Amino acid sequence: MAADVDVAVVGAGPAGLATAIAAAEAGLAVVVCERASAPPDKACGEGLMPAGVRALAALGARELVAPEECAPIEGICYVAQDGSRAAGALPFPGGLGIRRTALAAALARRAELCGVELRWGCVAEGYAAGPGAVTLRTNAGDLAAGVVVAADGLHSQLRRAAGLERPTRAAARFGLRQHVRVPPWSRHVEVHLAEGAQAFLTPAGTARVGVAFLWEKGLLEGPVSFARLLERFPAVAERIAGAAEDSRPRGAGPLAQAVRARTADRFALVGDAAGYVDAITGEGLSLALVCGRALGESLPEALVRGASRAALAPYERFAAHEFRRYALVCRTVLALARRPSLRRRALHVLGRHPRLFDRLIALSLA
Numbered sequence: 525m526a527a528d529v530d531v532a533v534v535g536a537g538p539a540g541l542a543t544a545i546a547a548a549e550a551g552l553a554v555v556v557c558e559r560a561s562a563p564p565d566k567a568c569g570e571g572l573m574p575a576g577v578r579a580l581a582a583l584g585a586r587e588l589v590a591p592e593e594c595a596p597i598e599g600i601c602y603v604a605q606d607g608s609r610a611a612g613a614l615p616f617p618g619g620l621g622i623r624r625t626a627l628a629a630a631l632a633r634r635a636e637l638c639g640v641e642l643r644w645g646c647v648a649e650g651y652a653a654g655p656g657a658v659t660l661r662t663n664a665g666d667l668a669a670g671v672v673v674a675a676d677g678l679h680s681q682l683r684r685a686a687g688l689e690r691p692t693r694a695a696a697r698f699g700l701r702q703h704v705r706v707p708p709w710s711r712h713v714e715v716h717l718a719e720g721a722q723a724f725l726t727p728a729g730t731a732r733v734g735v736a737f738l739w740e741k742g743l744l745e746g747p748v749s750f751a752r753l754l755e756r757f758p759a760v761a762e763r764i765a766g767a768a769e770d771s772r773p774r775g776a777g778p779l780a781q782a783v784r785a786r787t788a789d790r791f792a793l794v795g796d797a798a799g800y801v802d803a804i805t806g807e808g809l810s811l812a813l814v815c816g817r818a819l820g821e822s823l824p825e826a827l828v829r830g831a832s833r834a835a836l837a838p839y840e841r842f843a844a845h846e847f848r849r850y851a852l853v854c855r856t857v858l859a860l861a862r863r864p865s866l867r868r869r870a871l872h873v874l875g876r877h878p879r880l881f882d883r884l885i886a887l888s889l890a
């Protein structure tokens with residue numbers, strides 16, 4: 525079977541578009557299938573960490589982000605329920621609060637400029653790998669490709685179809701976000717810590733702040749809503765009181781997803797589809813962009829070698845290494861967030877030693 529294109533990417537989120545841009549820049553013919561009809565919105569805290577900012581620039585998409593849709597982030601500030609706080613600086617080049625629709629639009633524009641074909645409203649339904657190509661089945665017909673990249677998010681259907689899913693014993697955690705129309709009052713992401721839940725306030729534009737909650741299953745009885753979660757954070761409620769809503773609430777979860785591997789013959793997983801721990805460290809976007817870029821760059825060589833699992837091994841190793849570092853930091857922060865006395869002591873120490881906090885942040889993001 526001959527391939528119509530070199531690479532078929534499923535999902536026009538940050539992971540899929542980063543892969544597509546890097547692969548197209550490396551000279552490959554790339555098609556992206558996205559089920560949404562336009563660059564998609566998503567439940568997200570929208571804080572891009574320094575590695576993600578660097579990757580966005582390297583992909584040529586940073587300059588395409590509309591200035592009013594983003595805001596610089598200089599650091600992270602943890603706030604306890606008693607009002608005590610500890611702030612640390614992000615390493616160079618700092619972070620970026622960025623509205624997801626603007627991020628997706630900038631990446632999509634860059635992909636088009638690189639020659640990627642974007643198929644909106646195209647739903648992937650399955651795939652079958654053959655000797656000379658892989659067939660991606662979609663609602664708009666079959667597409668034969670040299671390799672399929674599944675960047676179809678947290679609950680990836682293609683990951684399941686490939687048999688790469690692994691059960692996880694992690695506690696089920698969920699996220700919900702909404703935006704309010706208010707000029708950001710800080711250049712820090714504020715992380716408010718309460719029993720069983722965290723609230724993230726992120727500047728996400730020149731006149732917008734995103735409010736995202738994370739919580740563990742069982743925290744709330746009955747229907748979950750933005751208002752009910754906000755009740756648990758009186759300081760946040762006071763801060764945004766009277767501000768107009770700037771988006772509809774969006775939720776996601778359960779967050780933890782595990783994989784057996786990220787590659788199979790003529791198939792690769794990237795972004796949330798390739799495994800996820802939690803959003804508490806705000807690193808999913810960076811991981812998606814960094815790993816997507818590495819995957820795209822590795823594909824010409826992998827295709828020359830038949831895009832077998834062995835040929836995709838350099839990407840598998842790179843992604844596994846990036847994920848291990850992210851997972852370690854994420855699980856450590858989650859463990860701290862779950863233990864009130866440890867949390868209080870850690871915040872107290874970091875509040876008194878801001879340089880130590882800066883160093884820890886730099887190390888955890890290295």
Ligand SMILES: Cc1cc2nc3c(=O)[nH]c(=O)nc-3n(C[C@H](O)[C@H](O)[C@H](O)COP(=O)(O)OP(=O)(O)OC[C@H]3O[C@@H](n4cnc5c(N)ncnc54)[C@H](O)[C@@H]3O)c2cc1C
Pocket residue numbers: 534535536537538539540557558559560564566567568569570571572573646647648649675676677678681698699700701736737775776777794795796797803805806807808809810812
């Ligand atoms: C509450 C919350 C807060 C977060 N906060 C942050 C933060 O502050 N900073 C950070 O870096 N990360 C954060 N994250 C994580 C971040 O949102 C994800 O890591 C990131 O979106 C992963 O990108 P992705 O491209 O892998 O997946 P997605 O962005 O989910 O994109 C997947 C795409 O695939 C498409 N798709 C799915 N199935 C199909 C199909 N069958 N056919 C065609 N298309 C399909 C979807 O429509 C979607 O557009 C947060 C997550 C949550 C839930």
